[in-house]
Amino acid sequence: MVVLSKLYTRTGDDGTTALSNGDRVKKHDLRVEAYGTVDETNAALGLARLEAEGDMAAALARIQNDLFDLGADLSRPDPAADASESYEVLRMTPAQVERLEAEIDAMTAELEPLRSFILPGGTALAAHLHLARTICRRAERLAMALAEGAEVTPAALKYLNRLSDWLFAAARMANDGGRADVPWVPGQGR
Numbered sequence: 001m002v003v004l005s006k007l008y009t010r011t012g013d014d015g016t017t018a019l020s021n022g023d024r025v026k027k028h029d030l031r032v033e034a035y036g037t038v039d040e041t042n043a044a045l046g047l048a049r050l051e052a053e054g055d056m057a058a059a060l061a062r063i064q065n066d067l068f069d070l071g072a073d074l075s076r077p078d079p080a081a082d083a084s085e086s087y088e089v090l091r092m093t094p095a096q097v098e099r100l101e102a103e104i105d106a107m108t109a110e111l112e113p114l115r116s117f118i119l120p121g122g123t124a125l126a127a128h129l130h131l132a133r134t135i136c137r138r139a140e141r142l143a144m145a146l147a148e149g150a151e152v153t154p155a156a157l158k159y160l161n162r163l164s165d166w167l168f169a170a171a172r173m174a175n176d177g178g179r180a181d182v183p184w185v186p187g188q189g190r
Helices: 030-049 054-074 079-084 094-110 124-149 154-174
Strands: 016-018 024-026
Touching: 024 030, 030 054, 030 124, 054 094, 054 124, 054 154, 094 154, 124 154
Parallel strands: none
Antiparallel strands: 016 024
């Protein structure tokens, strides 16, 4: 359990921050940008939860916890060094990805077929989920860029990709199973 006795440390006043292994990096380091954008996704899901009920609220709560796991994973460089630690390093797992896939499949089976691209919106819950989806996509792009020059857990990358799909399906579910989706009308503003 984490215990915070003080909210400020002054150690970041020089423009650096500590990764979970203790290494200090610039606050604009790509790794920090990636896990910071995961945190931003999580905050957007907190807003969505204000509108969610029942199974959707429970799923969003679980995903918010998964996103903290993901942030912990991304904040720890060098997965190959995990075995040398005296404690278990928190990493994303294939099971977390598989759970999202199963839930996407279940939601998709209930949705109206897509006949057009849709605009982000509809109900308040759907709008919040679409916002979270776009932030999640940015987190995925940053994590993929990070993976080009550093080792990143494969399940972390897959989780971000599946989560954006999950959020799209969930937004459609929040729009009465897709019946209240807002269709894109090409050239409407011409």
